[in-house]
Amino acid sequence: MIRFLLCVIVVVGFLILSIPILLIEWIIGKFSPMAKEISSLRIVQAVFRAVVWVSGVKVTVIGEENVPKDTPVLYIGNHRSFFDIPLTYPRCPIRTGYVSKKELEKVPLLSTWMKRLHCLFLDRKDIKQGLKTILEAIEKVKSGISICIFPEGTRNENPDETELLPFHEGSFKIASRAKCPIIPMAISNSANIWEAHFPKVKACHVVIEYGKPIYVDELDKEDKKHVGAYTQNVIREMLVKNQSLI
Secondary structure, three states: OHHHHHHHHHHHHHHHHHHHHHHHHHHHHOOOOOHHHHHHHHHHHHHHHHEEEEEEEEEEEEHEEEEHOOOOOOEOOOOOOOHHHHHHHHOOOEEEEEEEHHHHOOOOOHHHHHHHHEEEEEOOHHHHHHHHHHHHHHHOOOOOOEEEOOOOOOOOOOOOOOOOOOOHHHHHHHHHHOOEEEEEEEEEHHHOOHHHHHHOOOOOOOEEOOOOEOOHHHHHHHHHHHHHHHHHHHHHHHHHHHHHHO
């Protein structure tokens, strides 16, 4: 329980102490909007690194050279844990927004920071609003901001993490419309940090692998029709391969 309490203290403590930081960031934004955005990115990345550190998790990263450092991408990952975001967000080289569930928009301060970081809130029950969110994501990418989405739509609780839930194909319109590469992201063993023995946070080994960029326009005709299934297979292969590393 000690690690769990430390994680809570880091997150809640930051949200409370960040109130004056938000004011300072607002002032910076008046003179340089880009400086404010980069500052917000680095601050939150540092907080997430602290969360991972106090949780005692060891992280092995494979294929990070596959992530472009100077162009926006669409990160596509499997989703097993609330820790998937603290694990992956610190590794984003440029401004990146995550697509999250609509309910988080109601959380004070947290939603403020998420909006500053270009996160989008997806209403999974409203198809029209869901389409609007995808269109917003496309515009984000076109403006130079990467987007990360977990297309399973919810945390996968299957005992075997290589058995992925179906990927929602609509998520991949972001890449095809914005003409950006897809970066497949396989996260192994993250559920063993917390969800597997809730409420305890357990020190464990997590493997994150970034696959080679997928360019929709370069896929054959059949794979273009089912980009979600194609990307899912790439991620599944990485998950299976990395089981021996956990």
